[in-house]
Amino acid sequence: MKLNTLKPADGARKERTRVGRGIGSGLGKTAGRGHKGSFARSGKGKIKAGFEGGQMPMQRRLPKIGFASKTAKDSAEVLLYKLDALPAGEVDFAALQAAGLVPSTAKRVKIVVKGEVTKAFVLKGIAVTAGAKAAIEAAGGRLAE
Numbered sequence: 001m002k003l004n005t006l007k008p009a010d011g012a013r014k015e016r017t018r019v020g021r022g023i024g025s026g027l028g029k030t031a032g033r034g035h036k037g038s039f040a041r042s043g044k045g046k047i048k049a050g051f052e053g054g055q056m057p058m059q060r061r062l063p064k065i066g067f068a069s070k071t072a073k074d075s076a077e078v079l080l081y082k083l084d085a086l087p088a089g090e091v092d093f094a095a096l097q098a099a100g101l102v103p104s105t106a107k108r109v110k111i112v113v114k115g116e117v118t119k120a121f122v123l124k125g126i127a128v129t130a131g132a133k134a135a136i137e138a139a140g141g142r143l144a145e
Contacts, residue, residue: 019031019032073105074105074106074107074108075106075107075108075109075110076101076102076103076106076108076109076110077109077110077111077112078096078101078102078109078110078111078112079111079112079113079114079115080111080112080113080114080115080116080117080132080135080136081114081115081116081117082101082115083101083111083117083121084115084116084117084118084119085099086099086101086119086121087119088119088120088121089121089122090121090122090124090144091121091122091123091124091126092123092124092125092126093108093109093125093126096109096126108127109126109127110126110127110128110129111123111126111127111128111129111132111136112129112132113129113131113132113135116135117135117136117139117141118139119139119140119141120139120140120141121136121139121141122141122142122143122144123136123141123142123143123144124144128143
């Protein structure tokens, strides 16, 4: 075998069809595009996604539903029982991030009641729900402003 004798296998490379080359080719005159219409014209063969030929498109017929909060990805929640895993003392946003309880994308955090807290925590600059505040204060902790 020599590099100069290599060629692709039979049938591996198909010759492209040359359209618009006379009546005898079978693809002359309209060149397989039919008569008139947007698909027969140059550069106009594409139609917009969702276009239904002038009929009201599906995305406009159906009602708008739901709501996606733009701030949801910036906020994080920490459950009480997960907070209890930290050592007692002062807890702030940086401490929660260091402990891996808050993702790096979060900009604010809120303590939510689920489970119990047994240690006295001093929370600095962290939002809490009313139930979580009561549970933290019952365990001897407090909220520092």
